[in-house]
Amino acid sequence: MKRLFIIGGLMIDPASGVMAPRDLRVDGGTIGAIAPAGTLNPAADAEVVAAQGCWVVPGLVDAHTHLRDPGFPHKETIASGLRAAAAGGFVAVAAMANTEPVNDCPEVTKYMLARAAEVKAAALIPVGAVTRGLKGQQAADYDALAAAGVRMFSDDGMPVDSADILTDALRAAKRLGLAVSLHEEDRVLAGGGAVNAGAVAQTLGVPGVPPAAESDRVRRDLELAMKAGAPMHIAHLSVRESIELVRAARRRGAAVTCEAAPHHFSLDASAVLEFGTDAKMNPPLRERADVEALRLALSDGTIDLIATDHAPHDPPSKGAAELAGCFAAERRRWPLGSAAARAFAAAANGVVGLQTALGLAMDLVHCGLIAPARLVELMAVNPARLLKIDGGRLSEGMRADITIIDPNLQWQVDPAKSMSLSRNTPFAGRMLKGRAVATIVGGELVYRLQSNEHPK
Ligand SMILES: [Zn+2]
Incomplete structure (x- = not known):
């Protein structure tokens, strides 16, 4: 698994009381390092998620x-x-x-x-x-x-x-x-x-x-x-x-x-x-x-x-x-x-x-x-x-389950673009502000918002 870097986001971790710009490095399935933003330098072959303007949360x-x-x-x-x-x-x-x-x-x-x-x-x-x-x-x-x-x-x-x-x-x-x-x-x-x-x-x-x-x-x-x-x-x-x-x-x-x-x-x-x-x-x-x-x-x-x-x-x-x-x-x-x-x-x-x-x-x-x-x-x-599961906080050595949220991204609910097989929603057409742009499960980037998914 490639090393993954999450760079420049605002980390919000209620468990440790941190709400500050942080870089995170994910090594394999776990969080390898959390450091002040601008201090972790991704290797050339690493996967990088640029999180400027985003929240990095458990x-x-x-x-x-x-x-x-x-x-x-x-x-x-x-x-x-x-x-x-x-x-x-x-x-x-x-x-x-x-x-x-x-x-x-x-x-x-x-x-x-x-x-x-x-x-x-x-x-x-x-x-x-x-x-x-x-x-x-x-x-x-x-x-x-x-x-x-x-x-x-x-x-x-x-x-x-x-x-x-x-x-x-x-x-x-x-x-x-x-x-x-x-x-x-x-x-x-x-x-x-x-x-x-x-x-x-x-x-x-x-x-x-x-x-x-x-x-x-x-x-x-x-x-x-x-x-x-x-x-x-x-x-x-x-x-x-x-x-x-x-x-x-x-x-x-x-x-x-x-x-x-x-x-x-x-x-x-x-x-x-x-x-x-x-x-x-x-x-x-x-x-x-x-x-x-x-x-x-x-x-x-x-x-x-x-x-x-x-x-x-x-x-x-x-x-x-x-x-x-x-x-x-x-x-x-x-x-x-x-x-x-x-x-x-x-x-x-x-x-x-x-x-x-x-x-x-x-x-x-x-x-x-x-x-x-x-x-x-x-x-x-x-x-x-x-649910008594390991999670709900971000700290070094923990399993890397991380969500990256753009709090200001405006988007319209379109049931036709739903990844669920079903479309039954009373929010069709509604404008929402805030969306997950990346989801990391056990150190793997399992979802990343493509730029063509959210025409502003
Ligand atoms: Zn019920």
């Missing part, structure tokens, strides 16, 4: 990604998903267990790791199921999954309804030193709703999901975890009531961490009127007041990390044919007719997010809500800590 980690492999390779394969991740600046992504078959046994975990090893891109961190087949009935074999390489447990996509199974899982995970990530949803309260309960649900004539479908389950699980004396992680918080519950539980000593997804802190429910099922996810986009509460909670430390919840789907899964014309601006037909309303409710939940997450998170920096170092905590330090 590699970004996504604690919540859905790859569709095994099971749905037309939506995403492990290779396409990991390449999209690298292009979004991620050095590692936690792959959720809701594949087909479900990642509830070591064979599936091993398959995922073997496929990931074949591709030069982001690393795959397997997430094992809490219950077999995500059915909520029988516990998975946590020890066997951990031994196979699983770094977190989650039934994401599904809540764990059984208090007993969840309590046992929280205790087992604590014993193994791993986290449990919880999809918080009371399905009785959610009632098969398709968008947030409120004005948009009424306009479209589709059933709504009340905020309590999330916050009631958050309340229950916080109590369970405190009784079990175990930590818990809450996936994709979406409503202000949940944020308040987390704050209150922490005051009582709960070991709770939580995440927010870029779509939830960037869009409110009205995006559904424009983007249709490309803005349909679970939990749904909420009210403007929820968006503001999430942004504040990201800045004040209540929310620990940003996670994409990247959820690729093909047009048929999103009801594209049945809903054609229903959301185009010139042909609005609301409320939806009964067939269209059924198609909307039946459409798959989720949006792609690996390549837009950083640009959307950078908006928090550009609008003055968070400092650059806080962004690095939210997208690198804290997700690495949650």
Whole structure:
């Protein structure tokens, strides 16, 4: 492997408190030297990344990604998903267990790791199921999954309804030193709703999901975890009531961490009127007041990390044919007719997010809500800590997982250029400011932005 030099960038490393111009030298898979900018001289045959005007940060980690492999390779394969991740600046992504078959046994975990090893891109961190087949009935074999390489447990996509199974899982995970990530949803309260309960649900004539479908389950699980004396992680918080519950539980000593997804802190429910099922996810986009509460909670430390919840789907899964014309601006037909309303409710939940997450998170920096170092905590330090992986800091001798970000690069989201196999995004056409220009995984330059990819 050639020696790699990253020259002249602004290194931002919250773990060491450094925010200063630095040159870095990567020797093989590790960081060989970090020195004041202008002091490391690359050899003639070395690979050089000129990082002037850029941030050099610990590699970004996504604690919540859905790859569709095994099971749905037309939506995403492990290779396409990991390449999209690298292009979004991620050095590692936690792959959720809701594949087909479900990642509830070591064979599936091993398959995922073997496929990931074949591709030069982001690393795959397997997430094992809490219950077999995500059915909520029988516990998975946590020890066997951990031994196979699983770094977190989650039934994401599904809540764990059984208090007993969840309590046992929280205790087992604590014993193994791993986290449990919880999809918080009371399905009785959610009632098969398709968008947030409120004005948009009424306009479209589709059933709504009340905020309590999330916050009631958050309340229950916080109590369970405190009784079990175990930590818990809450996936994709979406409503202000949940944020308040987390704050209150922490005051009582709960070991709770939580995440927010870029779509939830960037869009409110009205995006559904424009983007249709490309803005349909679970939990749904909420009210403007929820968006503001999430942004504040990201800045004040209540929310620990940003996670994409990247959820690729093909047009048929999103009801594209049945809903054609229903959301185009010139042909609005609301409320939806009964067939269209059924198609909307039946459409798959989720949006792609690996390549837009950083640009959307950078908006928090550009609008003055968070400092650059806080962004690095939210997208690198804290997700690495949650997944118990080596990472989240830059120091000599460490594995070279590094992301280089141009904070001022303006670019437009074009789903056609997505490296994911899927295009379901409510950010098509949006201008973003800030983008990963290079991603280094284990010392290898696995992504570099080509100049023709971002016409300004
Ligand atoms: Zn979920």
